[in-house]
Ligand SMILES: NC(=O)C1=CN([C@@H]2O[C@H](COP(=O)(O)OP(=O)(O)OC[C@H]3O[C@@H](n4cnc5c(N)ncnc54)[C@H](O)[C@@H]3O)[C@@H](O)[C@H]2O)C=CC1
């Protein structure tokens with residue numbers, strides 16, 4: 134057999150190159166249904182009442198919602214060891230910023246943990262790679278605390294500019310220090326917003342209302358958002374070297390970690406004032422102390438710290454020009470009710486096999502895309518299951534190609550969920566791992582599987598997203614030689630008929646079989662009476678035949694017969710079928 138290589142195609146297709154790490158049928162079919170709008174629907178789908186561990190204070194409305202559908206264990210202040218012990222008994226975990234969800238937590242879960250919900254925005258306390266590798270979905274609640282964080286940023290900005298905390302403490306100590314606490318005005322001052330996302334934009338709006346001159350730095354922010362708010366997008370250098378105030382609103386990532394360090398402080402305008410309601414780790418705290426001591430930084434207002442709570446002797450916290458709050462950005466009654474409901478709903482949906490729009494480590498597929506591709510999900514998985522059973526034992530499956538025939542513009546066809554399901558179909562029958570929309574890329578990579586994708590653009594109506602899906606496995610031997618196409622690969626092809634998955638091609642043979650239950654594939658010399666012979670062998674053993682179909686090259690020449698059976702035939706039955714002289718080869722496959 135000539136070796137096949139698909140070098141130019143050994144990528145995941147034009148749409149997949151933007152794919153974030155990627156869900157699960159351990160959780161039924163976890164990501165495969167678009168979320169419905171009414172959370173009451175959730176109840177209808179649960180098989181067993183799940184257990185949800187909540188490790189930090191969660192707003193009451195969210196807790197009430199969780200309790201309607203799950204057993205809820207609220208255990209606060211767990212040590213890392215206690216968390217690892219408890220987690221193996223939980224299907225979901227809900228945290229805020231105070232719980233570190235480390236690799237050990239996923240490893241200790243023994244595969245039971247299906248969802249981690251973060252009741253808030255920042256997911257820097259969750260080991261996303263470990264979650265993905267363990268097929269565990271991570272969801273957050275990014276929309277409900279934006280205003281709270283922005284308002285806290287403004288509160289810190291004004292409290293810092295007017296020395297409110299110091300003055301308050303002083304007067305409570307019986308002092309009256311009007312000259313000591315002279316502040317600075319905000320009107321006309323340059324404010325640089327670092328990270329122009331949800332919180333940053335809201336801070337910008339409010340600061341403009343105070344008459345500040347607002348600019349923003351964010352390499353990924355859309356220009357039209359900046360224009361709409363009337364903010365100029367500037368480079369990092371311009372922002373830090375010209376601003377009177379900078380307010381930090383970017384996530385903590387490897388790129389933003391200690392972004393504010395000795396080097397950046399040295400480029401700042403002397404007397405700058407800094408507000409940080411994002412994450413402590415974006416600032417090198419030792420460098421900030423130096424910059425405060427040398428008066429490059431006149432004042433800092435901090436809600437977040439590298440270590441939380443910070444050490445009691447933290448020079449930064451104790452610095453006289455620094456005001457601090459204990460990570461209170463999201464702590465308003467309104468925001469806590471909002472995030473609690475938002476995360477509770479996302480977690481319940483995930484446990485119920487639905488994807489919410491706040492998934493962090495799986496493809497963000499819109500409800501429309503999911504609903505449109507849902508019928509093709511079963512087809513993809515079944516083609517995968519079928520193809521892998523055609524690979525001869527001992528053959529190393531490495532190179533797989535998926536071809537989608539579609540009249541759609543390739544840019545309007547997001548096939549990630551189908552690719553995930555093919556990988557699931559290919560891998561699950563031959564291993565103990567569970568493949569889902571979260572971990573499919575990781576598992577494929579781990580097994581050295583290269584998946585190439587190709588789109589064949591067909592004439593016709595783009596209404597139907599996909600006309601056919603072809604799956605080929607290259608450079609392997611098959612236990613059913615007729616499944617190898619003329620070009621040398623195991624080839625199976627299918628389409629939807631009346632919304633049901635059908636097999637339409639095996640090797641070079643055109644067939645038409647509903648992909649359900651179990652099938653026997655036989656290659657035979659086409660001749661009268663053969664179908665009857667096979668049928669009677671199965672009948673004698675009470676194996677019910679639900680269909681038979683023959684795909685042949687020409688009358689009385691070689692043909693492929695496919696027999697659908699309701700029960701698994703015994704080894705003896707299969708042996709008898711193999712002994713029929715006109716049958717050249719056959720294989721029994723479970724779908
Ligand atoms: N203190 C608190 O209690 C709270 C803190 N936060 C934190 O605030 C931060 C922002 O939250 P949201 O605005 O909701 O998130 P977001 O995702 O809407 O905005 C983050 C923005 O940062 C930008 N960004 C990423 N890398 C950057 C870089 N290298 N330089 C500049 N900008 C960069 C992104 O493009 C995005 O526009 C997060 O870290 C979050 O954890 C959020 C809520 C409450």
Ligand SMILES: O=C(O)C(=O)COP(=O)(O)O
Pocket residue numbers: 229230231252253254255256278460461462463464
């Ligand atoms: O949402 C965020 O990113 C926050 O920082 C809020 O943290 P918290 O939920 O108050 O521990």
